[in-house]
Amino acid sequence: xxxxxxxxxxxxxxxxxxxxxxxxxxxxxxxxxxxxxxxxxxxxxxxxxxxxxxxxxxxxxxxxxxxxxxxxxxxxxxxxxxxxxxxxxxxxxxxxxxxxxxxxxxxxxxxxxxxxxxxxxxxxxxxxxxxxxxxxxxxxxxxxxxxxxxxxxxxxxxxxxxxxxxxxxxxxxxxxxxxxxxxxxxxxxxxxxxxxxxxxxxxxxxxxxxxxxxxxxxxxxxxxxxxxxxxxxxxxxxxxxxxxxxxxxxxxxxxxxxxxxxxxxxxxxxxxxxxxxxxxxxxxxxxxxxxxxxxxxxxxxxxxxxxxxxxxxxxxxxxxxxxxxxxxxxxxxxxxxxxxxxxxxxxxxxxxxxxxxxxxxxxxxxxxxxxxxxxxxxxxxxxxxxxxxxxxxxxxxxxxxxxxxxxxxxxxxxxxxxxxxxxxxxxxxxxxxxxxxxxxxxxxxxxxxxxxxxxxxxxxxxxxxxxxxxxxxxxxxxxxxxxxxxxxxxxxxxxxxxxxxxxxxxxxxxxxxxxxxxxxxxxxxxxxxxxxxxxxxxxxxxxxxxxxxxxxxxxxxxxxxxxxxxxxxxxxxxxxxxxxxxxxxxxxxxxxxxxxxxxxxxxxxxxxxxxxxxxxxxxxxxxxxxxxxxxxxxxxxxxxxxxxx
Amino acid sequence: xxxxxxxxxxxxxxxxxxxxxxxxxxxxxxxxxxxxxxxxxxxxxxxxxxxxxxxxxxxxxxxxxxxxxxxxxxxxxxxxxxxxxxxxxxxxxxxxxxxxxxxxxxxxxxxxxxxxxxxxxxxxxxxxxxxxxxxxxxxxxxxxxxxxxxxxxxxxxxxxxxxxxxxxxxxxxxxxxxxxxxxxxxxxxxxxxxxxxxxxxxxxxxxxxxxxxxxxxxxxxxxxxxxxxxxxxxxxxxxxxxxxxxxxxxxxxx
Numbered sequence: 069x070x071x072x073x074x075x076x077x078x079x080x081x082x083x084x085x086x087x088x089x090x091x092x093x094x095x096x097x098x099x100x101x102x103x104x105x106x107x108x109x110x111x112x113x114x115x116x117x118x119x120x121x122x123x124x125x126x127x128x129x130x131x132x133x134x135x136x137x138x139x140x141x142x143x144x145x146x147x148x149x150x151x152x153x154x155x156x157x158x159x160x161x162x163x164x165x166x167x168x169x170x171x172x173x174x175x176x177x178x179x180x181x182x183x184x185x186x187x188x189x190x191x192x193x194x195x196x197x198x199x200x201x202x203x204x205x206x207x208x209x210x211x212x213x214x215x216x217x218x219x220x221x222x223x224x225x226x227x228x229x230x231x232x233x234x235x236x237x238x239x240x241x242x243x244x245x246x247x248x249x250x251x252x253x254x255x256x257x258x259x260x261x262x263x264x265x266x267x268x269x270x271x272x273x274x275x276x277x278x279x280x281x282x283x284x285x286x287x288x289x290x291x292x293x294x295x296x297x298x299x300x301x302x303x304x305x306x307x308x309x310x311x312x313x314x315x316x317x318x319x320x321x322x323x324x325x326x327x328x329x330x331x332x333x334x335x336x337x338x339x340x341x342x343x344x345x346x347x348x349x350x351x352x353x354x355x356x357x358x359x360x361x362x363x364x365x366x367x368x369x370x371x372x373x374x375x376x377x378x379x380x381x382x383x384x385x386x387x388x389x390x391x392x393x394x395x396x397x398x399x400x401x402x403x404x405x406x407x408x409x410x411x412x413x414x415x416x417x418x419x420x421x422x423x424x425x426x427x428x429x430x431x432x433x434x435x436x437x438x439x440x441x442x443x444x445x446x447x448x449x450x451x452x453x454x455x456x457x458x459x460x461x462x463x464x465x466x467x468x469x470x471x472x473x474x475x476x477x478x479x480x481x482x483x484x485x486x487x488x489x490x491x492x493x494x495x496x497x498x499x500x501x502x503x504x505x506x507x508x509x510x511x512x513x514x515x516x517x518x519x520x521x522x523x524x525x526x527x528x529x530x531x532x533x534x535x536x537x538x539x540x541x542x543x544x545x546x547x548x549x550x551x552x553x554x555x556x557x558x559x560x561x562x563x564x565x566x567x568x569x570x571x572x573x574x575x576x577x578x579x580x581x582x583x584x585x586x587x588x589x590x591x592x593x594x595x596x597x598x599x600x601x602x603x604x605x606x607x608x609x610x611x612x613x614x615x616x617x618x619x620x621x622x623x624x625x626x627x628x629x630x631x632x633x634x635x636x637x638x639x640x641x642x643x644x645x646x647x648x649x650x651x652x653x654x655x656x657x658x659x660x661x662x663x664x665x666x667x668x669x670x671x672x673x674x675x676x677x678x679x680x681x682x683x684x685x686x687x688x689x690x691x692x693x694x695x696x697x698x699x700x701x702x703x704x705x706x707x708x709x710x711x712x713x
Numbered sequence: 714x715x716x717x718x719x720x721x722x723x724x725x726x727x728x729x730x731x732x733x734x735x736x737x738x739x740x741x742x743x744x745x746x747x748x749x750x751x752x753x754x755x756x757x758x759x760x761x762x763x764x765x766x767x768x769x770x771x772x773x774x775x776x777x778x779x780x781x782x783x784x785x786x787x788x789x790x791x792x793x794x795x796x797x798x799x800x801x802x803x804x805x806x807x808x809x810x811x812x813x814x815x816x817x818x819x820x821x822x823x824x825x826x827x828x829x830x831x832x833x834x835x836x837x838x839x840x841x842x843x844x845x846x847x848x849x850x851x852x853x854x855x856x857x858x859x860x861x862x863x864x865x866x867x868x869x870x871x872x873x874x875x876x877x878x879x880x881x882x883x884x885x886x887x888x889x890x891x892x893x894x895x896x897x898x899x900x901x902x903x904x905x906x907x908x909x910x911x912x913x914x915x916x917x918x919x920x921x922x923x924x925x926x927x928x929x930x931x932x933x934x935x936x937x938x939x940x941x942x943x944x945x946x947x948x949x950x951x952x953x954x955x956x957x958x959x960x961x962x963x964x965x966x967x
């Protein structure tokens with residue numbers, strides 16, 4: 069397998085500029101002779117589709133939602149980073165680059181991250197010109213805030229709805245191109261396979277989710293912008309529809325899947341309330357600026373709280389354990405996401421959790437209300453307190469919130485080179501669906517930045533090189549054997565799912581898989597646990613194909629069928645995540661192996677042996693996939709051990 | 714743990730756009746007050762599948778009140794009638810044991826039913842495609858701070874921009890008018906300086922498409938504002954009407 073990252077030569081700060089000049093251009097008059105397929109319409113997909121159409125390419129854009137405006141980028145709350153240095157507080161492209169590499173625990177590719185930091189400034193200009201109503205100061209200039217423990221204020225935001233406003237900006241550009249006839253939009257359409265012709269990605273097979281019609285679409289290149297795979301855990305902060313199907317089916321066609329074990333667990337989510345839970349809700353981590361995290365010192369007190377015999381206010385100050393402040397005196401409640409999450413788990417594992425299920429800790433605003441007054445707390449966090457009350461029925465001004473970590477983002481994804489092309493020629497991957505920029509841990513407010521960087525400013529340049537090389541005639545007929553064959557594979561799977569007529573619903577399998585993943589491949593992982601999961605998942609998969617019940621038929625809107633197809637892929641993909649977590653005999657970022665920790669219980673990296681990207685090659689059904697390595701070389705940033713003591 | 718509830722549901726079932734549709738009754742047992750309304754439907758659906766029946770089709774995605782996908786009329790109110798709340802954030806603690814709950818799709822000519830509670834809202838997208846944008850090419854833009862925007866104006870634009878495009882306004886309106894939705898977009902873009910060059914053509918084009926899609930007119934009853942999960946103000950409709958009138962005059966149409 070060829071994992072040549074194609075990193076341009078020359079000094080780090082000049083690589084992208086030099087590369088842009090070196091890239092081949094497509095003659096303006098020829099652009100309209102090219103067709104590009106974009107799958108997904110979130111920040112990365114919508115911005116890519118709109119920009120490619122502006123350049124003159126013909127674009128077909130597909131999304132499973134009923135409108136491109138609804139992709140899950142819309143749910144991002146906090147903000148978007150950019151190295152504008154508008155605050156004059158010492159930010160720079162180099163600092164954003166450095167922070168991102170360090171935050172990723174030295175497992176990302178330097179050159180890609182540097183480019184991300186470079187184009188971050190253009191994103192803000194672009195969005196402001198689209199009319200995105202960013203927060204502003206009275207002078208009319210853009211406001212910033214510091215986010216996720218960053219030492220500079222580089223985060224731009226639009227109230228608590230930054231993702232929504234940025235997505236609506238990209239959607240507006242996309243809508244304009246649809247109106248102009250340059251983008252053909254296919255909502256409620258799910259990609260079920262990618263078609264390879266002579267080893268190049270030349271099209272996709274999709275299902276119309278209303279009529280059930282299966283159709284073939286050919287193009288000169290295919291772009292996947294299909295998001296992350298957090299729903300492998302069943303419960304996550306992802307939307308119900310988020311899935312790994314497009315990426316996974318590309319993997320099965322030969323695209324390497326990189327670092328699937330890197331998942332981010334967000335510490336401040338609302339705890340699970342019962343068996344019926346369908347998803348988890350995140351509350352901005354800005355709450356940790358003023359909230360104090362604690363559990364009772366003793367298990368006995370915690371148990372009384374769980375039974376409802378005691379309330380938080382009944383616990384005396386001396387009986388409380390503010391464990392983050394105790395263990396990390398210099399960062400306190402503001403330790404990074406992975407550290408805060410692991411410590412909450414540890415407290416609950418010790419039997420000191422404070423909600424009925426035992427899986428929850430307090431986030432207490434009592435001191436902040438005493439210090440600042442309820443009005444000031446309301447001004448800062450009012451919308452979050454309201455949301456909390458809407459979901460839990462509890463007033464957080466009077467009682468502490470209860471929180472627990474939840475799966476939030478996935479840093480792994482399809483392997484791409486510097487041009488964002490996978491190892492399959494013609495197949496590009498952008499946004500959360502690729503692996504390259506966040507290493508083993510993503511910093512707050514960087515997901516929006518990466519999605520838009522890829523879609524607006526990177527892919528539209530780099531894809532030109534491939535298109536120029538293959539030429540306008542290289543677009544196969546959808547009646548070719550490859551297209552027909554791929555459609556047959558898709559149809560066969562749908563027929564199979566519908567024909568089992570067993571006893572269990574797709575949801576019940578998904579929930580069971582999620583439990584295995586959370587227990588064995590969640591916040592803390594061990595060799596024994598992962599090996600147990602690798603044994604258990606194939607058993608569950610076998611039962612799925614034997615005892616699944618999908619009612620209805622293919623020829624109409626059938627949500628059970630859609631879900632069954634996605635669960636089928638998660639049942640294979642979950643095993644791949646566990647295999648990757650098993651091979652990575654170190655702890656880094658969001659990947660914590662119990663065997664690899666410092667005496668104080670912190671993550672311990674092994675740079676000598678694991679400073680590589682783990683890229684997996686599919687080897688066939690029920691065959692062990694093969695691991696390939698892209699070694700990570702750090703020219704600019706010196707690797708250090710993170711410490712928050 | 715609060716007491717579990719048993720409920721009776723009357724749910725609209727319709728196989729496809731051509732089907733006439735009918736109400737069907739279901740029992741929902743052991744419903745926890747901590748469940749969201751959609752999680753209650755999930756439980757009912759699991760039971761339906763297990764008993765060999767087809768589950769109730771309904772739209773949802775983010776389940777945190779921001780994507781605008783969920784869309785159902787609950788006991789006669791779009792999204793269930795809790796102030797500023799989408800159906801996905803409506804929790805069962807607002808219902809009581811033994812209640813009968815009626816669940817219907819958005820009903821509007823411009824929103825044909827795909828199946829059960831799932832409707833086609835692409836009319837909204839087509840309105841946006843006619844002018845819900847500022848025509849800027851990627852890259853050809855000035856520095857973000859080159860054009861200052863007064864904070865009050867930017868905040869007001871944000872009030873309008875937070876519309877989630879769910880369509881509850883249409884579902885609640887006796888005329889199935891889309892005025893609140895269209896007004897939110899026109900207002901947002903006419904309030905920021907970047908939106909000025911296309912101000913008139915945007916207002917004219919979006920209103921025309923709204924009419925062409927078959928949405929009704931506004932008679933200012935305010936039912937849209939009452940159900941809007943983002944509490945978009947009716948004032949924006951007045952603003953849109955001013956924008957439209959202004960555009961007609963400036964374009965010399967009247």
